[in-house]
Amino acid sequence: MRALEVEEFGGPEKLKVRDVPKPEVGEYEILIKTAYAGLNFTDIYRSRGDYKNSPTYPTPLPYRLGVEGCGWVEAVGKGVTRIKAGDRVAFTRVHGSQAEYAAIPAIRATKLPDQVSFKRGIAIMSHGITAHYLAHDAYPLELGSKCLIHAAAGGVGQLLVQLAKKQGAEVFGTVGSREKVEIAKARGANHVIEYSKVDFRDEIMRITDGAGVDVVYDSVGKDTLIKSLNSLRLRGFCILYGHASGLVKNFDVLELAEAGSVFLTRPHLQHYVPTEEAYQARALDLLAWLQDGTIDVTIDRVFQLEEAADAIDFLASRQSKGKVLYEVFGEGQKSKF
Ligand SMILES: NC(=O)c1ccc[n+]([C@@H]2O[C@H](COP(=O)([O-])OP(=O)(O)OC[C@H]3O[C@@H](n4cnc5c(N)ncnc54)[C@H](OP(=O)(O)O)[C@@H]3O)[C@@H](O)[C@H]2O)c1
Incomplete structure (x- = not known):
C-alpha cells in the first residue's frame, strides 16, 4: 500500500510516498481503509523534528505521517466491541493516517452518521x-x-x-x-x-x-x-x-x-483527551453541533499524497483558510464490506 513517510527530519522534500506492507490489526485496534487523511501543522512539526525529544508525541524514524483520518473499518481486533467492520469513522490522535490503510486504536474512532460526509466529519476532529x-x-x-x-x-x-x-x-x-x-x-x-x-x-x-x-x-x-x-x-x-x-x-x-x-x-x-470517554465526549459534542448548525466547517483544498510538498507549502505559507485534506480512496468509493 502507499504511505507518506519521512526517513530523516527536514523540509517537505524529505517526504516520500513509499510502498509498505498493509498493517496488521492489533487486539484493541481497527483497520481503516482511508477515504481522506487530514494535514495538520503537527505533520510539519514532526517531519522537521520539532517534537523529536517529546515523550508525548514520539517521532521514531522512519516516521509514517498523519494523525487524523476517516474511512471505512475493514477489520476489528478481538478486544473491540464498540466498532464493527463496515462502519464509517473519523479519528485523530493516531499515527500513520496518511496512507491507504491505517491500524488505529479503536478508542479514537468516532462513528459518522450517514448524513455527515467524510470531509465534514474529519474537519471537526483535530x-x-x-x-x-x-x-x-x-x-x-x-x-x-x-x-x-x-x-x-x-x-x-x-x-x-x-x-x-x-x-x-x-x-x-x-x-x-x-x-x-x-x-x-x-x-x-x-x-x-x-x-x-x-x-x-x-x-x-x-x-x-x-x-x-x-x-x-x-x-x-x-x-x-x-x-x-x-x-x-x-x-x-x-x-x-x-x-x-x-x-x-x-x-x-x-x-x-x-x-x-x-x-x-x-x-x-493529548492531555485534554486522556481517556476514551473524554475523547468521545468532545467528538460527539462536535458532531451534534455540526448537524444542528451550531458550527460549520470550511473544506479548503484537497491534495493527493504525491502532492505532499505542495500541500505543506499551502498550509505553511498562510494560504489555507480551513481544512486541508489528502484524498486517498475518496468519498465516493463504496466499502466492499
Ligand atoms: N496544541 C494543540 O492541541 C493543537 C492541536 C491542533 C492544532 N494546533 C495548532 O493550531 C494551529 C492552527 O492549526 P491549523 O491547522 O488550523 O492552521 P491554520 O491556522 O489554518 O494556519 C496557520 C495560520 O497561522 C497564521 N500565521 C501567522 N504567522 C505565520 C507564519 N509565519 N507562518 C505560517 N502561518 C502563520 C496564518 O494565518 P494568518 O494569515 O491569518 O496570520 C496561517 O494561515 C497550529 O499552530 C497548530 O500547531 C495545536
Whole structure:
C-alpha cells in the first residue's frame, strides 16, 4: 500500500510516498481503509523534528505521517466491541493516517452518521477537538469573557471563534489578509484585526480602554507571544497552543510578571483527551453541533499524497483558510464490506 513517510527530519522534500506492507490489526485496534487523511501543522512539526525529544508525541524514524483520518473499518481486533467492520469513522490522535490503510486504536474512532460526509466529519476532529478543549477547559469561556484568537480565519481559528461565541464571549480575532477579515467576521468575531497592517496589541488596548482581554489563544508563537502576553488584563491567561511562525525559544519568565502577573500554558491535545470517554465526549459534542448548525466547517483544498510538498507549502505559507485534506480512496468509493 502507499504511505507518506519521512526517513530523516527536514523540509517537505524529505517526504516520500513509499510502498509498505498493509498493517496488521492489533487486539484493541481497527483497520481503516482511508477515504481522506487530514494535514495538520503537527505533520510539519514532526517531519522537521520539532517534537523529536517529546515523550508525548514520539517521532521514531522512519516516521509514517498523519494523525487524523476517516474511512471505512475493514477489520476489528478481538478486544473491540464498540466498532464493527463496515462502519464509517473519523479519528485523530493516531499515527500513520496518511496512507491507504491505517491500524488505529479503536478508542479514537468516532462513528459518522450517514448524513455527515467524510470531509465534514474529519474537519471537526483535530481542529474541532482542539477548539473544544481550548474554549471549555484550557480557559473556560463564559458570558462576557473577552478573548483574542490569532489566525481566526484558519482551521482551528474558525471553529474556535464559533465555540467562543457559543459560550457568550466577546471575540477579538487577528488575520493576515483582507479576505481573511471577512471569513473571521462571517464566523462571528466581534472585532477583526489585520495584524500585518496594525499593531494588534495597540488595537486591543484601544478597543478595551486599556483593560486588555481575559485570554489570548495564540497558535502563531514566535512572532506574537510577547505582544499576546501584553494584550492581557491583569492576571490574564495566554494559551500558546501552536507555533505556526516558529518555536518560541529563550523565553524570559519575567515577561509574565511585567505583562501583569499573567499565566502562560503550552498545551498538547493529548492531555485534554486522556481517556476514551473524554475523547468521545468532545467528538460527539462536535458532531451534534455540526448537524444542528451550531458550527460549520470550511473544506479548503484537497491534495493527493504525491502532492505532499505542495500541500505543506499551502498550509505553511498562510494560504489555507480551513481544512486541508489528502484524498486517498475518496468519498465516493463504496466499502466492499
Ligand atoms: N496544541 C494543540 O492541541 C493543537 C492541536 C491542533 C492544532 N494546533 C495548532 O493550531 C494551529 C492552527 O492549526 P491549523 O491547522 O488550523 O492552521 P491554520 O491556522 O489554518 O494556519 C496557520 C495560520 O497561522 C497564521 N500565521 C501567522 N504567522 C505565520 C507564519 N509565519 N507562518 C505560517 N502561518 C502563520 C496564518 O494565518 P494568518 O494569515 O491569518 O496570520 C496561517 O494561515 C497550529 O499552530 C497548530 O500547531 C495545536
